[in-house]
Amino acid sequence: MPLRPFQLSLRFIFPLAAVLGLFALALLPLVDDLTRRWFLRDLDTRSQMVAASMREPALDYLTLQDAEGMRSLLDRSVREGRLHALGVCDATDKLIYRSSNFPAQLSCDTRAPKGMLITESALEQDGVSLGKLLLAQDTSFIDRRSTEFRYYLSAVFLLMFLVISALGAWIAHWSWLGWVSSLKNLLRRETGSTVANAPPEFRPLVGDLRAMLREMNIERRSEQSSPQAWTPEKLRSLLHDELAGDEVLVVSNREPYIHEQSEHGIVVRRPASGLVTAVEPVMRACSGTWIAHGSGSADRVTVDANDRVRVPPKKPAYTLRRVWLTVEEEEGYYYGFSNEGLWPLCHMAHVRPVFRTSDWEQYVEVNQRFAEAVVAEAHTDDPVVLVQDYHFALLPRMVRERLPKATIIMFWHIPWPNPESFGICPWREELLQGLLGNTLLGFHTPFHCKNFLETVDRYLETRIEHEASTISYGGELTQVEPYPISIAWPEQESAGDVALCRREMRDELRLPAMYRLGLGVDRLDYTKGIVERFQAVDRLLEMYPDLVGRFSLLQIAAPSRSSLDEYQNLETRVRKLALEINQRHVNLVAPPILLRVEHYDAERLACCYRGCDVCVVTSLHDGMNLVAKEFIASRDDELGVLILSQFTGAARELHEALIINPYHIEQGAQALYRALTMPEPEQRERMRSMRQLVRDFNVYRWAGRMLLDAARLRRRQRVSEKISSHSHRGLRRVL
Ligand code: ADQ
Numbered sequence: 001m002p003l004r005p006f007q008l009s010l011r012f013i014f015p016l017a018a019v020l021g022l023f024a025l026a027l028l029p030l031v032d033d034l035t036r037r038w039f040l041r042d043l044d045t046r047s048q049m050v051a052a053s054m055r056e057p058a059l060d061y062l063t064l065q066d067a068e069g070m071r072s073l074l075d076r077s078v079r080e081g082r083l084h085a086l087g088v089c090d091a092t093d094k095l096i097y098r099s100s101n102f103p104a105q106l107s108c109d110t111r112a113p114k115g116m117l118i119t120e121s122a123l124e125q126d127g128v129s130l131g132k133l134l135l136a137q138d139t140s141f142i143d144r145r146s147t148e149f150r151y152y153l154s155a156v157f158l159l160m161f162l163v164i165s166a167l168g169a170w171i172a173h174w175s176w177l178g179w180v181s182s183l184k185n186l187l188r189r190e191t192g193s194t195v196a197n198a199p200p201e202f203r204p205l206v207g208d209l210r211a212m213l214r215e216m217n218i219e220r221r222s223e224q225s226s227p228q229a230w231t232p233e234k235l236r237s238l239l240h241d242e243l244a245g246d247e248v249l250v251v252s253n254r255e256p257y258i259h260e261q262s263e264h265g266i267v268v269r270r271p272a273s274g275l276v277t278a279v280e281p282v283m284r285a286c287s288g289t290w291i292a293h294g295s296g297s298a299d300r301v302t303v304d305a306n307d308r309v310r311v312p313p314k315k316p317a318y319t320l321r322r323v324w325l326t327v328e329e330e331e332g333y334y335y336g337f338s339n340e341g342l343w344p345l346c347h348m349a350h351v352r353p354v355f356r357t358s359d360w361e362q363y364v365e366v367n368q369r370f371a372e373a374v375v376a377e378a379h380t381d382d383p384v385v386l387v388q389d390y391h392f393a394l395l396p397r398m399v400r401e402r403l404p405k406a407t408i409i410m411f412w413h414i415p416w417p418n419p420e421s422f423g424i425c426p427w428r429e430e431l432l433q434g435l436l437g438n439t440l441l442g443f444h445t446p447f448h449c450k451n452f453l454e455t456v457d458r459y460l461e462t463r464i465e466h467e468a469s470t471i472s473y474g475g476e477l478t479q480v481e482p483y484p485i486s487i488a489w490p491e492q493e494s495a496g497d498v499a500l501c502r503r504e505m506r507d508e509l510r511l512p513a514m515y516r517l518g519l520g521v522d523r524l525d526y527t528k529g530i531v532e533r534f535q536a537v538d539r540l541l542e543m544y545p546d547l548v549g550r551f552s553l554l555q556i557a558a559p560s561r562s563s564l565d566e567y568q569n570l571e572t573r574v575r576k577l578a579l580e581i582n583q584r585h586v587n588l589v590a591p592p593i594l595l596r597v598e599h600y601d602a603e604r605l606a607c608c609y610r611g612c613d614v615c616v617v618t619s620l621h622d623g624m625n626l627v628a629k630e631f632i633a634s635r636d637d638e639l640g641v642l643i644l645s646q647f648t649g650a651a652r653e654l655h656e657a658l659i660i661n662p663y664h665i666e667q668g669a670q671a672l673y674r675a676l677t678m679p680e681p682e683q684r685e686r687m688r689s690m691r692q693l694v695r696d697f698n699v700y701r702w703a704g705r706m707l708l709d710a711a712r713l714r715r716r717q718r719v720s721e722k723i724s725s726h727s728h729r730g731l732r733r734v735l
Helices: 003-064 067-080 140-188 203-224 232-242 274-286 327-346 357-377 395-402 428-435 446-459 496-508 530-543 565-584 602-611 626-634 665-676 680-696 699-734
Strands: 085-090 095-098 116-125 128-138 248-251 258-262 265-269 289-293 308-311 318-323 384-388 407-411 440-443 463-465 470-473 476-482 516-523 551-558 593-596 614-617 641-645 658-660
Touching: 003 067, 003 116, 003 128, 003 140, 067 085, 067 095, 232 274, 232 699, 248 274, 248 357, 274 318, 274 384, 274 699, 289 357, 318 357, 327 357, 357 395, 384 395, 384 699, 395 407, 395 428, 407 699, 428 446, 440 446, 440 699, 446 463, 446 470, 446 476, 476 699, 496 602, 516 530, 516 602, 516 626, 516 665, 530 551, 530 565, 530 665, 551 565, 551 602, 565 593, 602 626, 614 626, 614 665, 626 641, 626 680, 641 665, 641 680, 658 665
Parallel strands: 248 289, 248 384, 289 318, 384 407, 407 440, 440 476, 516 551, 516 614, 551 593, 614 641, 641 658
Antiparallel strands: 085 095, 085 128, 116 128, 258 265, 308 318, 463 470, 470 476
16 A cells, blocks of 8 residues: 555544544443443332332231231242342331341441342331331342443444444545546646546635645745845846746837937937836846837937847847838837727726727737747747737737747736726737737736636636636637736935935926925826826815925926827826916916926936925826836935825835825825825835835846746646657557
């Protein structure tokens, strides 16, 4: 018998023995007591009957004082009634007659000695007591029978124990082998095993077990790589260890470096994009190839014959491969389908998506072009391809068809809506099919993952394992996981800079030294809630007029998608609202809204984060929001307050921010007031806790976790390829 079933049997047998033993211990005295009482009651009844039958003659002999007659009556009754002895006591309790074997130690007023039962029966005539009969019975046989009974009962329990144990061990042995193999299959999720074809006794357990294993896996991984340890070096060594020699390709619409013609010659610009901010450190760490749309006016003149350029320009670390798009393609794929269709479709900001067939066709075409670039750049047949964002929903399947062994990881940087909202897209099935070409699909929050699984469930014929978060479609598996994105923790911390930044900022804006400043930093996008933010400032000044001339909001809004009507309208509205509010609260010091529609470079932006009193993030819907995290990372003085919309992914992590519903203008105003009046110790406490979180859960961890998962899935894929090639070889040999 193998060790496991043996252990299992022991684990079963010991408790059984203990239970049966305890049961026997409790039962034996009970049964003993019961049988003893039955016997005694029987004996007593017999004595009463004998006493009743001899009462009459006994009274006669007593009144006649016939000692001879009485003795022979007693001896006869002893024999016939099978008693031990009989005696007669007079009215003064004196023993006056006795049968021949009457025990010497027994008298009329003594208690029954051990092993004997005494029954008394009154002798009365015309209501006058003449004495009593003493009937003695031997009870020693009850003890003998009780002992025998106990032996029998113990033997029965022992037999029961042996039979049940043998049966249990036998069942455990045979079930173990079957159970173990079914469980292993189920937990491995191999060979199409599902909860439905699990053994019935496991069905309710499978989900829990898988979830438990997943948790254990996550715990093990996070133990192995404590969050503090996530640095570029750690990410580099992870790539080296886990994806040694593997090729890494990134695909995104936006390029990380844009070459522009200017009057001073060619300049390099970094786009204002959360995506670039997040993925750039990963590429620096793994030195792969980044494929992106070449959108700069000097992009074509800065690439080599293969459309490649090494970046960052000052310290090249990886290759940027540019893909060229015609104006029509950019119109249809980028501005049209991606930003007028998918962007509002995925954000609940009450802007209607626009779907045009011509845009969709361009979207398909451009996805195909980028997929071809991936295939062309890949030097191996199984590269790791990191696809970024909603511009490339179709690309994963296109790449999968050309490079079936590739590990395709996609991160969806914006929210995923609920199935009803997504359902209005005319090409919803095609988009979902494209996304299911991924090996791993990441979202910011578990809620977005859940929405995605439910959407697939609603519109495609797939097999979904909700507990494992996998979708099986066309024989391929896509893992759907949350990976909350973050930022790279600033390398140098210099507390002294904060005072300098405060001064510089106020000097630049021509404000008094102690002037209170709020800060908003966003792309000029309707999802960012800039209008609602201004309205909150307006309301704040109405509610607390003494703040007029003492507080302003600096809004730095990077122009974005400016060729789209919706964005032009937004800019007009934002500018107009700022003007109105400034006119409403006119004062001699400064306008309450300081609007700068421009792109700031990273250094200048960091100085603004440091120099302000409160950073205001009021997105109506936002996948994560990196501005919130950048602000926290900049505040090495541990001061400053973050106001954060509850509709951002960041709000799920940054609990110490002042969380608000941006649609509720009064709430926004109150939060601003609370931030401006918050005592420094409270600011410190909140900021310290958020800084710890952002430092630990940085962008290297975000990328590292995704790449670790990809490496794990890759290993699994390789093993299953080996298994299937072995079994094919075996089959060929048999044939
Ligand atoms: P975005 O919608 O672009 O990103 P966000 O996460 O806030 O939003 O990132 C914006 C980035 O641009 C930040 O790094 C910020 O510093 C920079 N930026 C904003 N305004 C700027 C300005 N005026 N000048 C210079 N830089 C500016 C998308 C999703 C987000 C998600 C990110 C990352 O919409 O929800 O957090 O991707 O996944």
